[in-house]
Amino acid sequence: xxxxxxxxxxxxxxxxxxxxxxxxxxxxxxxxxxxxxxxxxxxxxxxxxxxxxxxxxxxxxxxxxxxxxxxxxxxxxxxxxxxxxxxxxxxxxxxxx
Numbered sequence: 011x012x013x014x015x016x017x018x019x020x021x022x023x024x025x026x027x028x029x030x031x032x033x034x035x036x037x038x039x040x041x042x043x044x045x046x047x048x049x050x051x052x053x054x055x056x057x058x059x060x061x062x063x064x065x066x067x068x069x070x071x072x073x074x075x076x077x078x079x080x081x082x083x084x085x086x087x088x089x090x091x092x093x094x095x096x097x098x099x100x101x102x103x104x105x106x107x
Contacts, residue, residue: 023069023072026069027069027072027073027076028073028076030069030070030073031073031074031076031077031078036070036073037070037071037073037074037077038070040066040067040069040070041067041070041071044062044063044064044066044067044070045062045067046062046063047062050062052064052067054066
């Protein structure tokens with residue numbers, strides 16, 4: 011992914027993935043909380059009902075392959091790996107404007 015204003019700069023998603031990958035057990039701790047329920051919703055996202063993977067679980071799934079990496083910025087994971095299906099769709103019940 012690339013930055014919005016400068017394609018040579020890392021995006022905020024790249025930076026978040028890098029941060030999570032550098033935290034000892036970070037991705038696995040996040041996924042232990044943000045796990046799918048039987049109805050397909052995220053177990054930790056209770057204030058706003060969210061389908062799994064929520065945005066936090068998506069970052070953790072992207073971070074998994076980079077755990078222990080010394081790369082400056084994590085390389086994005088293809089959408090078909092680790093069950094990542096892209097960011098969740100916005101809820102029409104709670105639009106943010």
